[in-house]
Amino acid sequence: xxxxxxxxxxxxxxxxxxxxxxxxxxxxxVAVTVIESEPSTTIDLRAGTFHPPTLEMLQASGVTDAMxxxxxxxxxxxARDREYGLIVEWxxxxxxxxxxxxxxxxxxxxxxxxxxLNMLLEYSHAQVLFSHAFxxxxxxxxxxxxxANTPQGEVRVEGSWLIGADGGRSLTRKAAGIGFDGxxxxxxxxxxxxxxxxxxxxxxxxxxxxxxxxxxxxxxxxDKGPPGLWRMTLPVQPxxxxxxxxxxxxxxxxxxxxxxxxxxxxxxxxxxxxxxVHQRVANQFRAGRVLLAGDSAHVNNPLGGFGLNxxxxxxxxxxxxxxxxxxxxxxxxxxxxYERQRRTVAMEYVQNASIKNKQNLEEKDLPTRLKRxxxxxxxxxxxxxxxxxxxxxxMINSIKRANAIT
Ligand SMILES: Cc1cc2nc3c(=O)[nH]c(=O)nc-3n(C[C@H](O)[C@H](O)[C@H](O)COP(=O)(O)OP(=O)(O)OC[C@H]3O[C@@H](n4cnc5c(N)ncnc54)[C@H](O)[C@@H]3O)c2cc1C
Numbered sequence: 001x002x003x004x005x006x007x008x009x010x011x012x013x014x015x016x017x018x019x020x021x022x023x024x025x026x027x028x029x030v031a032v033t034v035i036e037s038e039p040s041t042t043i044d045l046r047a048g049t050f051h052p053p054t055l056e057m058l059q060a061s062g063v064t065d066a067m068x069x070x071x072x073x074x075x076x077x078x079a080r081d082r083e084y085g086l087i088v089e090w091x092x093x094x095x096x097x098x099x100x101x102x103x104x105x106x107x108x109x110x111x112x113x114x115x116x117l118n119m120l121l122e123y124s125h126a127q128v129l130f131s132h133a134f135x136x137x138x139x140x141x142x143x144x145x146x147x148a149n150t151p152q153g154e155v156r157v158e159g160s161w162l163i164g165a166d167g168g169r170s171l172t173r174k175a176a177g178i179g180f181d182g183x184x185x186x187x188x189x190x191x192x193x194x195x196x197x198x199x200x201x202x203x204x205x206x207x208x209x210x211x212x213x214x215x216x217x218x219x220x221x222x223d224k225g226p227p228g229l230w231r232m233t234l235p236v237q238p239x240x241x242x243x244x245x246x247x248x249x250x251x252x253x254x255x256x257x258x259x260x261x262x263x264x265x266x267x268x269x270x271x272x273x274x275x276x277v278h279q280r281v282a283n284q285f286r287a288g289r290v291l292l293a294g295d296s297a298h299v300n301n302p303l304g305g306f307g308l309n310x311x312x313x314x315x316x317x318x319x320x321x322x323x324x325x326x327x328x329x330x331x332x333x334x335x336x337x338y339e340r341q342r343r344t345v346a347m348e349y350v351q352n353a354s355i356k357n358k359q360n361l362e363e364k365d366l367p368t369r370l371k372r373x374x375x376x377x378x379x380x381x382x383x384x385x386x387x388x389x390x391x392x393x394x395m396i397n398s399i400k401r402a403n404a405i406t
Pocket of ligand 1 (some may be wrong): 012013014015016017018035037039042043046047048049050109132133134135166167168170171189191205210218235275276293294295302304306307308309310311370
């Protein structure tokens with residue numbers, strides 16, 4: 001497809017959200033230039049769970065098929081408690097009339113980005129400039145310019161619009177003068193991967209273990225191929241140093257504690273990393289010709305797997321609307337609609353649900369914990385309540401909410 005003749009849309013950040021924004025524009029005939037500070041796409045152990053609406057949205061571009069070819073379909077996930085064991089096992093196949101993808105798909109974020117990059121580079125009107133670190137921008141009435149630092153010196157990139165998809169510390173958000181209200185949790189999150197297989201012990205490919213001291217979330221990930229790796233996320237107390245958290249003993253003890261295994265049990269540990277966790281939403285998703293998407297617009301704790309999923313929902317929504325503006329079939333008002341739809345959902349749904357999930361997993365009050373287990377079992381005993389619960393936790397309701405905003 002040949003592109004329109006105006007200046008390209010600049011996308012800052014070749015993470016999953018930036019590359020998808022670029023792909024959605026390019027496949028509609030809009031020229032795009034992506035600038036990325038790193039020399040290539042990065043290896044990232046963060047996102048790994050994709051919800052049904054995300055797979056539905058990525059179908060038109062062919063991304064879903066490519067993800068399904070290497071990802072793990074996870075129709076069942078568990079709510080467990082360290083002391084009380086299995087509380088409820090949810091089966092997403094009850095959503096088979098609501099979505100063509102009644103499962104979660106597990107795939108590492110760093111296996112998604114090469115898929116997006118390769119698809120994007122099939123368009124001659126798309127270019128990706130690695131080792132270009134966005135530094136500042138200038139907006140005019142009919143365009144925007146980004147200044148980027150490169151190994152060869154400063155480069156000026158001219159564009160018609162600019163999408164900031166440069167993550168939680170977004171310099172584009174700062175350059176556009178947009179605030180990022182919210183807070184950072186005192187505790188950080190550790191991510192650990194092991195080749196040990198937890199399925200024989202009764203763990204579903206995705207399980208959340210509540211514990212007042214140290215909850216833990218399990219995900220079986222595809223890695224380079226079967227049998228894959230088991231990945232865990234758990235909180236780290238603020239007084240621990242990085243050195244302590246990244247020590248092998250921390251991983252061994254954390255797993256043993258979560259599954260009540262003897263303290264001497266040892267697991268082959270493949271990765272360990274640690275992340276800061278925040279709850280923040282940008283005050284605006286649009287400032288003139290600058291638009292924000294993904295983590296640059298909103299960040300949340302990862303419990304529920306909403307961060308990248310909602311970033312992908314931003315990219316799909318924004319890609320279609322900005323392409324229509326650039327190609328002249330819609331007024332710029334649709335970009336304000338993008339902000340209303342996606343910012344509302346970020347505030348009402350993603351922030352509330354991720355905070356609630358965290359509170360549930362770490363609840364210290366025993367009567368409150370037991371009451372929640374009773375509510376979960378009551379929900380699981382009713383097909384109607386189960387469907388409502390899964391429509392919410394699978395983000396299907398968040399998309400309906402966004403689409404209802406006009
Ligand atoms: C432990 C953990 C687990 C998670 N699990 C999940 C999950 O299961 N499901 C889920 O949906 N989400 C999850 N998330 C959240 C998810 O990882 C993020 O929402 C996702 O990475 C956001 O993608 P992005 O493209 O917006 O930003 P990023 O992935 O942060 O990408 C930003 C890109 O911009 C580049 N960049 C930064 N600054 C500049 C600059 N100045 N110039 C040019 N380029 C720049 C970066 O190098 C990077 O390539 C998890 C997060 C954590 C911490």
